[in-house]
Ligand SMILES: NC(=O)C1=CN([C@@H]2O[C@H](COP(=O)(O)OP(=O)(O)OC[C@H]3O[C@@H](n4cnc5c(N)ncnc54)[C@H](O)[C@@H]3O)[C@@H](O)[C@H]2O)C=CC1
């Protein structure tokens with residue numbers, strides 16, 4: 001698909017990552033971008049995420065073969081309404097990356113009669129980071145990429161879209177918008193709500209216990225990482241997927257009442273069983289593949305608590321040309337071992353790291 005024109009609307013983490021992945025596979029296409037934030041637009045150009053920017057959506061859509069909508073989902077609805085009043089190439093494919101699908105696919109009906117093809121999309125990977133600075137061509141590698149074509153969508157257009165998005169190295173899967181919203185609601189949207197509520201609980205109690213947040217490490221940080229994501233994006237998602245989330249909240253409240261009952265009665269067998277069955281189910285999840293449960297290819301390394309140990313570990317890996325994408329000290333107490341959590345881009349990198357750290361007498365292990 002040489003010399004073809006792609007137009008990305010919304011140049012944040014996801015729009016930027018998709019643009020990079022497309023360019024990797026279709027080097028001769030021209031990628032244009034638009035964002036309501038001028039700084040994001042200029043940054044996208046200077047980072048080489050897009051080839052050119054436009055100051056109006058109307059200019060960007062001219063002759064575009066592929067248009068990608070990558071703004072927060074309620075904004076995407078507004079953009080769709082605007083697109084309906086512009087001149088679009090009849091053969092154009094329009095897709096979005098929003099975390100909800102029913103409302104967007106419904107709104108895309110405004111494009112009917114323009115000859116263009118709209119195919120809803122959702123790459124099921126990302127992070128709590130925002131903005132084009134965080135964009136990565138490999139963000140969606142091995143992740144599921146859900147497409148929600150309508151019944152009448154031409155098969156050729158679906159294949160063309162997958163071909164455009166080949167550089168994401170994602171796994172495409174088709175489903176209806178409502179099935180998508182049900183699944184995403186359970187495994188992504190609802191957990192986000194719970195993560196934010198756990199943070200609120202700590203914030204509230206901290207008013208009486210000022211030391212509290214100093215102890216909010218380890219598990220609390222892991223379970224609430226996603227609460228650091230974009231509030232605008234998540235507000236829009238919650239509003240779009242309102243019905244499913246309200247129903248999940250009712251189920252959750254029942255579940256909490258059940259747990260409350262177990263604790264009140266100190267039913268030790270039932271409590272044990274509660275954790276045991278959750279552990280069994282969690283341990284069986286396919287966490288090695290990216291999905292809404294992200295896999296960071298983590299490696300845990302026991303390290304003695306002395307100065308220089310981190311640079312020793314990173315030095316060993318750097319000598320072997322193994323890149324670390326993240327590093328965190330999980331536990332350090334005076335005079336005892338601490339634990340380093342190293343994250344890698346792939347499981348091959350992690351396996352190589354495991355081997356060479358073992359050769360240097362570090363105890364390293366993969367935890368599920
Ligand atoms: N963050 C994540 O991990 C994932 C997000 N998504 C979806 O991707 C979309 C984008 O999210 P992110 O890139 O993470 O957010 P982001 O905050 O990094 O980027 C969104 C960009 O859209 C721009 N924008 C807002 N309104 C606009 C408009 N009317 N016209 C043009 N640009 C506009 C913003 O200025 C911002 O630069 C959302 O719909 C979200 O639901 C999908 C998969 C993963």
Ligand SMILES: O=C(O)C(=O)Cc1ccc(O)cc1
Pocket residue numbers: 098099123124125126127128188226292293294
């Ligand atoms: O940061 C994480 O772990 C995420 O789960 C990111 C994410 C956010 C929204 C989506 O629609 C899909 C993935």
